[in-house]
Amino acid sequence: MKALTVDRHADDLSCVTLSEMEKPALHTGQVLVRMRASAINPSDFNVIHGRYEQALRRAVWNYDKPTTYLLPRGQPLRRAPCTLGSEGVGVVEAAGSGFFARRLLGRRVAVVADLPESGTWAEYLAVDAGRALPLPKDIDDAQGAMFFINPMTTYILTREVLRVPRGGYLLQTAGGSALGRMVIRLGRRYGFRTISIVRRVERAAELRRLGGDAVIATDSEDPFTRVAEITGGEGVHSAIDSVGGQLGSEVLRCLAPRGRLVCYGALSQQNTVLPVREMMMSLAHVEGFYLGNWLASQPRWKLLSILRNVKKLVGTGELGASAERQFSLSDYETAFAYARSGAGKALFRMN
Structure with missing residues (x-):
């Protein structure tokens, strides 16, 4: 072969x-x-x-x-x-x-x-x-x-790890990626609002048509300023980052008090520098996620339940x-x- x-x-x-x-x-x-x-x-x-x-x-x-x-x-x-x-x-x-x-x-x-x-x-x-x-x-x-990697990562991050509530904001980097689009569609299904960060402004209109509540293009907008405007100065309680580097640091500054950032990728190949004092003041949480390790730590009944839900959502197109x-x-x-x-x-x- x-x-x-x-x-x-x-x-x-x-x-x-x-x-x-x-x-x-x-x-x-x-x-x-x-x-x-x-x-x-x-x-x-x-x-x-x-x-x-x-x-x-x-x-x-x-x-x-x-x-x-x-x-x-x-x-x-x-x-x-x-x-x-x-x-x-x-x-x-x-x-x-x-x-x-x-x-x-x-x-x-x-x-x-x-x-x-x-x-x-x-x-x-x-x-x-x-x-x-x-x-x-x-x-x-x-x-x-x-079927497995992007759909399961999307579902687990939003529904199992962060459990983003209806009406709450989820801030994500790489919003134009296949996974980023799945997050937007799940937001429409489960009622949470998405703020998606992309590199180029031409991607913004496309993601809004898909159902994204807000899109920030880093080639023309400052993420921190825009998140403050979008949330009325409240910040976001949930964020996911697959880029790292300087953008990851900016996302951390956008967290509301006791907000959580889950890092699941490092596309920039640069480490995120933690704004330590801002994190101290806001009691922010930063955690890592790797799909294989997360799945290995779950009981079998939980994995079967997630598979059933993901299979249904792939079939309906939300995780397609x-x-x-x-x-x-x-x-x-x-x-x-x-x-x-x-x-x-x-x-x-x-x-």
């Missing part, structure tokens, strides 16, 4: 190779999925560049250990050499032993890679049956390929996303350039 792999991490994309490999062997409880499509997410580039590994090496539970773990005593981090790609959609062609695995034979499923060396940017994937979710006909392959471009695995260099340009969501197509 063909797969996109790395045998080392690098600051550029020169480490990515289109490789010819054997189909993965099945273990107990696994299914073999013939992949149809797979999303290209910003987090995939963090795997290529080794940024997760660099961060986790600095965690105390990994200090001076030969293996890098996502959580204390958790699963090992994916690191080179490995197959790339984190989520996708395909059809189950074979099953290892186990009742649940055999029940999935012939089913079309959304999958999320689970083993440190495995990935979805491949023609075949072996994955634990518990990470293969059967899809109804009303969720097409493009939506199925993007459009794939502007689709590429073959062999055209990965063009696919990467498009995905990193900010022009829209990109997928790999395997058939």
